[in-house]
Structure formats: structure tokens, C-alpha cells
Amino acid sequence: MKITVPAEFEGRLLRSYLKNTLAISAKTLTHLKTVENGITVNGERVTVRYVLRAGDILELADVDVDGSPNIIPTDMPLSVLYEDEYVTVLNKPPYMPTHPSHGHITDTLANALAFRYASEDIPFVFRPLGRLDRNTSGVVIAAKTRTASGFLGGALMRGEVKKRYIALVHGGLCDDGEIHSIEVPIKRAADSIIIRTACSMEEDGAEYALTNYRVLLSDGSYSLLLCEPRTGRTHQLRVHLSHIGHPIVGDDIYGGDISLIGRHALHAVSVTVPLPFFRAANGSDRAAPPMRDTSLKCNDGVLSLLSSRLNYPTDDGILSTFAPIPEDMSRLILDIFESHDSLDSIRPLLYQNAQEEII
Helix, strand or coil: CEEECCHHHCCCEHHHHHHHHCCCCHHHHHHHHHCCCCEEECCEECCCCCECCCCCEEEECCCCCCCCCCCCCCCCCCCEEEECCCEEEEEECCCCCCCCECCECCCCHHHHHHHHHHCCCCCCCCEECCCCCCCCEEEEEEECCHHHHHHHHHHHHCCCCEEEEEEEEECCCCCCCCCEEEECCEEECCCCCCCEEECCCCCCCCECCEEEEEEEEECCCEEEEEEEECCCCCCHHHHHHHHCCCCECCCHHHCCCCCCCCCCCEEEEEEEEECCCCCCCCCCCCCCCCCCCCCEEECCEEECCCCCCCCCCCCCCEEECCCCCCHHHHHHHHHHHCCHHHHHHHHHHHHCCCCCCCC
16 A cells, blocks of 8 residues: 655654544554554655655555465456455345355355456455345445455444445335334344344344335335445344335245245445545545446446446545346336336436435
């Protein structure tokens, strides 16, 4: 990691710049202090008591040397929504696990990303900011360095990361345009390492959980929801929606009907996140990559992202991503609501900058 220190940070202690501006975690900072040339300024090793000057070249030794030997590179299609030197934003297809586990050693998103970097002779460590279930499609953000991972983790803890999902659920819900909340604790179900259940905070193992949602479409039998989990509990959306009597279609674990689709109809449609070190290096070589044609082909046309700034950072380094609705969900939504107009009517909400408080 290499940054030219902007003039606004002249006179600041390096310790403060690393912790408060770059948001380097304490664990990562300890690591950098112990490795050879872990922290250098203008090519010289320095301590965190160094006083910064405008134009200083700060370098942190955060490049992975050995990578992750247990993740086997596998040549599979990979949809990249955005990439720079610190993060890769991916559109995970349904039926693909995020990372290797028993029974899924070479067919995961991590394997595909490992192949991408192996072909470029870049050491690879898989550091996703959250993990989607195998059957959940959509946006996954992976940090490319240790310091970037720490930055993103800190942003998540501070509530600066917003994730939005669309879910097709059983039952009619009032399409009133209002934001509704499900504030119900979640815990692991008895005798299961996978299944979660709603509970009260007084129960052993209970974790606070909050989900906001608004109804996009409803026909009395099914409803399409835009959901924003404000906490990150395992299976949170699936448990919460089942708890209020509206399980996700295809989610047989939590009460959904599997006859319409071969997986739970849940898609991570967007994530908004501050890009690592963007402000800290403003005006230096940490600049946004050139705008390029990133038009995404949707099932019913082409959505040009060039004018909307989706999947491209704003001037203050905020990235709002968008992953098109996969074909199986699009087809099911069209079948249920019987018109292309149904999808057209919700696009303005799905495509808005996710910084806006629409949910």
C-alpha cells in the first residue's frame, strides 16, 4: 500500500493518521510494526511517532506473500462489478457457495477469485465482507489486502455499510410505501449448527437483530420486498420474514414452498460502502479508476450505469453497487405479477444511490 500524504494532513502524527484516517486496525498495526519495512516514509523505516509532511510517500507492507494454499484455483465464470487495488466487488450467482466447506472444495466464489489472481501471479487471501448463503445471489465485496480488510471491518462495525436485498415472500402485504421493522432477537436452534430461530433476549444465546423492509409489489398471495438488515445475524432475513408469517419462496428450512423455484428467492441487490483509504489519499495515486462502459445486461433490456454512478465511486469515495436480478428470480417475479411493468415500476427504488434513506 502506497499513499502520497495530502497537504491537509501535514503536522499530524503518523499514529493518528494510521488509526483515525486510514482506520488501520490495532491488530494490523501491530503486525506492521513487527515485519521488516512494515511502515516506511520516503523509503525509510519510521515509528508511529513520525510527524507527517505534505507529499510524504507512506508505504505499508500489506501485500500477502504466501496467499491461501487451501483454496484451490478453479476456472469458473466470475462477474466483477467493480475492482481497484484494495477491493473486488462480485456478483455471486445462485447455487454457488461463497467459500469452501465440506462437499464444496473447488466450486465456490473463493475458488473462482483465486484462479483470477493466480493467472496474474498475485498472492490471494479470501477476505469477504460478509458471506452469502449458497442459494442467495448478489453482491459480495472482498478485500484484497490485510489493511483493506481491517478498514472494511471497521466501517461495518460503525454502521457505514448498507446492504439491501430483494426477497419474494409468501402472502400479501400492504403496498403502502412505508418502512416497516422487524426487531426480534435470533439464536441458534437447539440441536442444530445451521438453523436459527426467533427468540426473546432473555433466552440463552439470543442476539439482537433488526431488519427494515418496504413492500415493492404484492398481489395478495405473494409480495416482493426490499429489505435492509441493520444487524448481521446468520439467516437473519430468512428467520425474520418467516417469523412474521411471510417465509421466503423456496426456503423450505423456514417454511417456504419449493415448487416454484429451486432455491430461496433472495438476492443481495446492492451494497453501499466507503472505499478503503479514498479520503486519506485524495489527490495522490489513490484515485478512482477511469470511468468505463459497465453496462449491465438485464433480462428485459440494458441498464446503462454510466450516468447513475452505480458500481462506480462518488467523489468522496462512496461505492454504491448494483447486481442485476438473476434470471430465475426475474422470471418468477414476472410470472407472479404478470407484467414487465411490475419490474419497471420498482427499478427507480432498486437503482437509487443506496446512501439515500429509502429503507
